[in-house]
Amino acid sequence: xxxxxxxxxxxxxxxxxxxxxxxxxxxxxxxxxxxxxxxxxxxxxxxxxxxxxxxxxxxxxxxxxxxxxxxxxxxxxxxxxxxxxxxxxxxxxxxxxxxxxxxxxxxxxxxxxxxxxxxxxxxxxxxxxxxxxxxxxxxxxxxxxxxxxxxxxxxxxxxxxxxxxxxxxxxxxxxxxxxxxxxxxxxxxxxxxxxxxxxxxxxxxxxxxxxxxxxxxxxxxxxxxxxxxxxxxxxxxxxxxxxxxxxxxxxxxxxxxxxxxx
Amino acid sequence: xxxxxxxxxxxxxxxxxxxxxxxxxxxxxxxxxxxxxxxxxxxxxxxxxxxxxxxxxxxxxxxxxxxxxxxxxxxxxxxxxxxxxxxxxxxxxxxxxxxxxxxxxxxxxxxxxxxxxxxxxxxxxxxxxxxxxxxxxxxxxxxxxxxxxxxxxxxxxxxxxxxxxxxxxxxxxxxxxxxxxxxxxxxxxxxxxxxxxxxxxxxxxxxxxxxxxxxxxxxxxxxxxxxxxxxxxxxxxxxxxxxxxxxxxxxxxxxxxxxxxxxxxxxxxxxxxxxxxxxxxxxxxxxxxxxxxxxxxxxxxxxxxxxxxxxxxxxxxxxxxxxxxxxxxxxxxxxxxxxxxxxxxxxxxxxxxxxxxxxxxxx
Ligand SMILES: Cc1cc2nc3c(=O)[nH]c(=O)nc-3n(C[C@H](O)[C@H](O)[C@H](O)COP(=O)(O)OP(=O)(O)OC[C@H]3O[C@@H](n4cnc5c(N)ncnc54)[C@H](O)[C@@H]3O)c2cc1C
Numbered sequence: 001x002x003x004x005x006x007x008x009x010x011x012x013x014x015x016x017x018x019x020x021x022x023x024x025x026x027x028x029x030x031x032x033x034x035x036x037x038x039x040x041x042x043x044x045x046x047x048x049x050x051x052x053x054x055x056x057x058x059x060x061x062x063x064x065x066x067x068x069x070x071x072x073x074x075x076x077x078x079x080x081x082x083x084x085x086x087x088x089x090x091x092x093x094x095x096x097x098x099x100x101x102x103x104x105x106x107x108x109x110x111x112x113x114x115x116x117x118x119x120x121x122x123x124x125x126x127x128x129x130x131x132x133x134x135x136x137x138x139x140x141x142x143x144x145x146x147x148x149x150x151x152x153x154x155x156x157x158x159x160x161x162x163x164x165x166x167x168x169x170x171x172x173x174x175x176x177x178x179x180x181x182x183x184x185x186x187x188x189x190x191x192x193x194x195x196x197x198x199x200x201x202x203x204x205x206x207x208x209x210x211x212x213x214x215x216x217x218x219x220x221x222x223x224x225x226x227x228x229x230x231x232x233x234x235x236x237x238x239x240x241x242x243x244x245x246x247x248x249x250x251x252x253x254x255x256x257x258x259x260x261x262x
Numbered sequence: 263x264x265x266x267x268x269x270x271x272x273x274x275x276x277x278x279x280x281x282x283x284x285x286x287x288x289x290x291x292x293x294x295x296x297x298x299x300x301x302x303x304x305x306x307x308x309x310x311x312x313x314x315x316x317x318x319x320x321x322x323x324x325x326x327x328x329x330x331x332x333x334x335x336x337x338x339x340x341x342x343x344x345x346x347x348x349x350x351x352x353x354x355x356x357x358x359x360x361x362x363x364x365x366x367x368x369x370x371x372x373x374x375x376x377x378x379x380x381x382x383x384x385x386x387x388x389x390x391x392x393x394x395x396x397x398x399x400x401x402x403x404x405x406x407x408x409x410x411x412x413x414x415x416x417x418x419x420x421x422x423x424x425x426x427x428x429x430x431x432x433x434x435x436x437x438x439x440x441x442x443x444x445x446x447x448x449x450x451x452x453x454x455x456x457x458x459x460x461x462x463x464x465x466x467x468x469x470x471x472x473x474x475x476x477x478x479x480x481x482x483x484x485x486x487x488x489x490x491x492x493x494x495x496x497x498x499x500x501x502x503x504x505x506x507x508x509x510x511x512x513x514x515x516x517x518x519x520x521x522x523x524x525x526x527x528x529x530x531x532x533x534x535x536x537x538x539x540x541x542x543x544x545x546x547x548x549x550x551x552x553x554x555x556x557x558x559x560x561x562x563x564x565x566x567x568x569x570x571x572x573x574x575x576x577x578x579x580x581x582x583x584x585x586x587x588x589x590x591x592x593x594x595x596x597x598x599x600x601x602x603x604x605x606x607x608x609x610x611x612x613x614x615x616x617x618x619x620x621x622x623x624x625x
Contacts, residue, residue, distance in 0.1 A: 011399075014513065014571050017594045018402045027403060096377060097370070119363075123398050123405075125379040130367025139338060139486030142364045155490070160360040161276040163495035163549060163556050166334070171486035179556075181543035222376045222410040226393065230594070231404045237588060237604035247605050248612060251587060252619040254603050258564050258585040260507050260531050 001056035001149070001172075002112040003047040005080070006103055006132070007040040008062060009071035010122040024227045036071045039118025041078075043178035045185040046147060047116055048079040054149060057081045059110070063091055063102050069201055076199050077192035078185070084110075088205035093218030096123075100131035102216055105209040107136060114154075115175040119143050129177035139174040145182045265414065266300070266349055267293040269321065270356040270365065272335030273305025273313035280421065281357045286320035287424030288355050288417070291384050292392065298322050299355075301468070302347065304340050306333040318468035320426065325473045331482055334489035337364035342483035345372050347473060351414040353392075358418035359555070366418045375414035378407070382423045400571055401596035421555075421578060498550025500534055507533035507564045510553055511541060512576075514569015514590065514609045518546040523613045524568060530620040536560065538570050554579040569609045572597030589613070 011032035019028040036044075047058040060075045061084040062068050072083030086102050094102065107115060117129035119142060126142070133140030145165075146157035158166040159179050170176075206213045214220060240247040269285035271278065282301070289299035301321035303313045310328045317324045327343060344365075348354060354369065356362035358380040370377035378384075382404070383395035390412040397420075398405045409415060502508060509528040515521055521541075528535050537547045539554060553560055554576040561582030568589050570576060577600060580586070588601040589612045598604045605612055 013399045013402060014595075015592050017592055018399055020403065027399065096367075096379075100367075100371070122400075124396070124400075125377075126363050127367040127377055127379055130364070131371050131377070134368035134371035140364070140368055141338075141487060143360055157493075158360065158364070159556055160492075161555060162559070163552070164276075165493040165495070167490045167493060169488045169490050174486065180539065184545065223378065224408050226406040226408050228398070228403050228405050230402070231397075231596075231599060237586075237598045237601035239593070239598070240603065240605050244607065244611060244615060247607070248615040248619055251589075251603065251605055251612075252616060252623065254585075255531070255564060255566070255587060256623070260533070260564055 001050060001054050001114060003050060003056065003058050003114045003116060004107065004110070004112040005040065005043045005047050005058065005060050005075070006062070006115065006117045006128065007044065007060050007071060007075060008037045008118070008121045009034050009064060009068040010037045013122070020228050020230065024229075025225050027228065034067070034071070036074055037118050037121040039120060039178060039180055041075075041118075041185045042180050042182050043116040043118050044075045044078055044080060045183045046178060047114075048186075049183060050114075050147065050149065051081075052079075056113070059084065059112070061086060061103065061106055063087070063094070063099050072201055073196040073199065074188060074193060077188045077196040083199065083201045085201055085203045086205075086209065087203050088207075088211075088213075090206045090211075090213035090217045090219075093221060094216050095221040095223040096125055096127040097131060097222065098216040098220050100128050100135055101220075102209065102211060103128065103132050104135040105211050106204065107132070109209065111173075113173050115173070117175070117177045119177045119179045126177065129175055133175035136175070139170050140176070141168050141170055141174070142177040143179040144176045145179045147176070147182075264294075265351050265353045265411065267298075267353045268348060268355065269299055269301045269317075270340070270344065270354060270362075271301055271303045271313060271317060272340065272361055273303055273310040274333065274335045275357075275359070275361055277421075278313055279316060281359075282317050282320055283426045284357055284419055284421060284424050285355050287426060288381075288384060288419045289321075291424065292353055292355070292386060292417075294386060300325060302327060302344075302473075304328075304332050304335065304343065306330050314470050318470060320467070322468045324468050324470045326470050327477050328472070328474045329478055329482070334492060335361055336485070336487065336489045337361060338485040338487045339483060341365055341369050341372065342485060343477050344369055346477050346480070346483075348373065351375075351412065353411065353414060354416045356416075356418055358420050362418040366416050370416035373414055373416065375416050376409045376411060378409055378415055378417045380420050381417055382420050384417065384419075397574065401573055402594050420574065496550065498548050500551070502534050502536050502551055502553070502560050503558050505534040505536075505560065505562050507531060507566075508536045508553075508560060508562045508584075509533045509566045509568065510536040510538065510570060511547075511568050511609075512538040512570030513540045515541070518544075520610060521546060523610070523617070527613050527617040527620070530617055531566075533564075533566070538573075538576050552579075567597050567601070568613060570597055571595050572600060 058080045120126035148155040300323040301317040381394040393408040541547045555578040565584040588597040
């Protein structure tokens, strides 16, 4: 089975105090460490496991710039067979629909049996997989946390509210968006990354993909980012102050007042 | 040009009442005064009828689409039915839940509409434009986006972000026919015509129109996917939904071994241990201890969040307004927006101190 996984290189922000850049439409990215979007990593691991079971190939693709090549190499180090970087000045500023149409153009040139995406990435939209499927007129299932192969079909499980599971029969080829926890992604060692450094990664632009530059990027975007802002604190928490010992004593006292007795 | 507004509901969906309230709140924001929104309820009888009645409480018009194939809310099927049913340039609302996430992006493509996912706020901006506020980067930052909605929009709405508006005006109520419960509508030469009100249930405010036969006139859409069954989540050894005090651990714990510190704290506090999703994904904790939209819904008196950022999917599982205390190394972590008391610090330092504090207090 030939599998394509769409991935995104994202800044790891959870433990960082994000700053908003001066023009108000981006975050300050200079000091942030980039990683492969968490959900995508599970998708690549799943693709590799399927290939190892039934044969075929795993390709990874991203829409981005030169810096994002590193993310493709990381997934090649993990076990993907090939990586493709879709990059062109005309792609910059694409909205979700633009990204989906660039990926669509790529899939039309490199048809596969199965396309995987992460369930969502750093913009928390969860849109590219479903849009890509619709553009390709392929069946789609989101939030997949199990895949079983049955000849020309799959039985997949979708994780829905409350951890309940929808068992779904879906025809191939199809597009699935992968939920975390579907597997345990393997560790990528420094040696693997070094080996992947030599792999040639083709870069494809609007011309190669036969994309009309007016349809994508900032020009084609119908959804525009106006501004980023830090949400109002609302009431917000009472932030404890003082030495660690003092803060902890205050916290313990507060918890006891709330009835935590022991 | 005014855009007709539709809210998509699945009769089999979880928390239907909440979704109805959510979407009616969002609809009244985007519909403005000149139009009112229409709810479309998909499902199989008899569940679809109780869902229609519930929708009537908050929508002045409800379209009922019933068929046995809709027993499970299959978004692939419902997307095709939406294409048959929705007029051009519609504003289409649904909840940002596993059903909406499945349905929405593809529907936007097929309708030629823009897609606005997981919206917290919505505003109309004159003709053909709309703006929305959404969370990005794990909820640390909000984004205001604006969209060209001249060809319509598909919008998924953050659960809980909109509340019940004023009840809709009492339009021409229709109260003949006691119930629509018997009709499956589909295929069998149904009596409903486009826009025609056929059999109505006694509505609180809205009118139910049966669209089943119209929508299924061309037959059941062929889609490449089918729901085989629904499996309920399993039960674990500890039922955290009944716990009074919870010590909840997140990815701020970098190894499974460090969780021992939290277990010791929980013990001296008389608390149960809960966690965020990544610890379950990493197989460090059982699924039954996961709090959140895809885990358990808990309602303790006290919730101590350790190294948890406070994503909306996690917070969705905390009900009943507990006293919420948070320890997080990042003072910008969204958990502090909702916590009552917070410490900016490292769980590896704070947790043992706190355990010690409770131990001393005990002696
Ligand atoms: C459809 C769907 C359903 C989901 N359902 C759920 C669900 O049911 N439950 C759930 O929890 N999530 C759910 N998620 C995942 C959710 O989006 C978040 O990814 C998740 O909640 C994050 O968990 P976390 O806060 O532990 O980790 P992170 O977001 O990574 O946050 C870790 C926090 O720890 C802090 N930290 C780091 N080191 C330390 C330290 N040494 N001391 C103190 N603090 C530290 C960081 O500052 C950060 O704030 C769902 C996602 C999707 C798409």
